[in-house]
Amino acid sequence: MTTAPVLCGLGTWLPPRAVSNEDLTTELDTSDEWIRSRTGIGVRHIADPGTATSDLAVEAGRRALKSAGVEKVDAVVLATTTPDQPCPATAPLVAAQLGLGQVPAFDVGAVCTGFLYATTAASGLIALGSARTVLVIGSDVYSRILDPTDRSTRVIFGDGAGAVVLRAGEPDEPGALGRAQLGSDGTGADLVSIRSGGSREPLRAENAAEADPYFRMNGKSVFRNAVERMADTSRAVAQEAGWAVDDIDHLVAHQANLRILRAVADRLKLPHERCPVHLDRVGNTAAASLPLALADAVESGRLRPGDRTVLTAFGGGLTWGACALRWPEIHPY
Numbered sequence: 146m147t148t149a150p151v152l153c154g155l156g157t158w159l160p161p162r163a164v165s166n167e168d169l170t171t172e173l174d175t176s177d178e179w180i181r182s183r184t185g186i187g188v189r190h191i192a193d194p195g196t197a198t199s200d201l202a203v204e205a206g207r208r209a210l211k212s213a214g215v216e217k218v219d220a221v222v223l224a225t226t227t228p229d230q231p232c233p234a235t236a237p238l239v240a241a242q243l244g245l246g247q248v249p250a251f252d253v254g255a256v257c258t259g260f261l262y263a264t265t266a267a268s269g270l271i272a273l274g275s276a277r278t279v280l281v282i283g284s285d286v287y288s289r290i291l292d293p294t295d296r297s298t299r300v301i302f303g304d305g306a307g308a309v310v311l312r313a314g315e316p317d318e319p320g321a322l323g324r325a326q327l328g329s330d331g332t333g334a335d336l337v338s339i340r341s342g343g344s345r346e347p348l349r350a351e352n353a354a355e356a357d358p359y360f361r362m363n364g365k366s367v368f369r370n371a372v373e374r375m376a377d378t379s380r381a382v383a384q385e386a387g388w389a390v391d392d393i394d395h396l397v398a399h400q401a402n403l404r405i406l407r408a409v410a411d412r413l414k415l416p417h418e419r420c421p422v423h424l425d426r427v428g429n430t431a432a433a434s435l436p437l438a439l440a441d442a443v444e445s446g447r448l449r450p451g452d453r454t455v456l457t458a459f460g461g462g463l464t465w466g467a468c469a470l471r472w473p474e475i476h477p478y
């Protein structure tokens with residue numbers, strides 16, 4: 146019998162401080178009307194100074210373990226663009242703080258597609274027999290990398306973390322992940338980037354005046370690419386699962402912009418109600434976006450056991466991906 150990775154636990158964590166669109170108008174030349182009509186976002190959560198990606202990841206991870214009813218896992222994979230520090234990776238620290246012992250633990254960097262990439266890496270560990278259970282976490286503190294004066298990014302992103310537990314199981318059981326479709330196009334690397342602070346342009350006192358340590362995004366180009374890639378990969382994984390596109394009960398897409406979610410649904414000719422919306426309350430939480438949206442969909446009673454579910458994401462890199470599963474019986478914390 147083939148081994149399949151099966152989703153068996155889901156946990157999330159948001160930093161408590163909620164920042165409304167109105168709050169942002171005190172610092173930026175923007176308005177609630179602009180933000181809502183162009184993005185669909187109303188509120189985002191922002192981590193207090195001193196709270197790092199690992200702090201959010203530990204909370205979400207603990208909740209996912211509780212949801213799965215386990216105390217130990219064989220590996221930890223963490224998707225993030227905002228590690229606690231450039232070196233070492235954040236995952237080993239998270240594993241240690243969760244009391245998971247000396248398990249393999251590593252970070253995955255695929256920006257907003259990170260959670261799907263991390264899930265696929267974890268699935269590979271399970272398929273190889275290297276692990277029977279894996280904790281996969283998406284955690285980001287984008288508020289730390291945004292230019293405080295840049296209204297085009299400040300209004301979009303929020304901080305948060307979400308995690309799932311995968312276990313070795315069988316391909317036909319609920320929660321079994323189908324083969325993911327992942328892709329990248331590095332010719333678009335400059336569309337979402339932080340120019341300074343890496344090996345090409347290290348941050349040094351002598352270049353501080355010319356350096357740009359902040360996250361920058363060409364929103365318009367990203368928008369167009371995101372719609373095409375998420376729609377195309379979603380169609381492909383549905384087909385591989387043996388479903389017509391219209392069979393998809395829920396297309397849970399990376400929560401970047403309400404207009405993107407609607408455009409993906411339109412391209413696939415799916416009713417908008419089948420694309421759950423969570424970004425109105427949390428903004429774009431990057432690697433945390435998919436597990437946060439899943440938990441919200443379950444808690445609101447929309448996503449139910451047995452539902453045909455497609456997860457899809459798009460992000461810097463450029464990177465994108467999708468994967469299909471029948472939703473399992475789980476209680477998120």
Ligand code: UT7
Nearest residue numbers: 175176179183257296297300364365367368371401402460
């Ligand atoms: O998560 C990774 C993937 N990321 C994404 O998928 C993001 C994709 N892109 C987007 O969601 C949208 O492109 C944005 C929300 C980022 C921007 O929306 P847009 O409709 O593409 O607006 P725009 O960038 O074309 O800006 C339109 C106008 C500009 O003014 P002018 O040049 O027309 O005078 C901007 O300066 O809106 C202005 N603007 C703002 N106005 C008020 C930009 N940001 C703001 C703001 N408040 N916060």
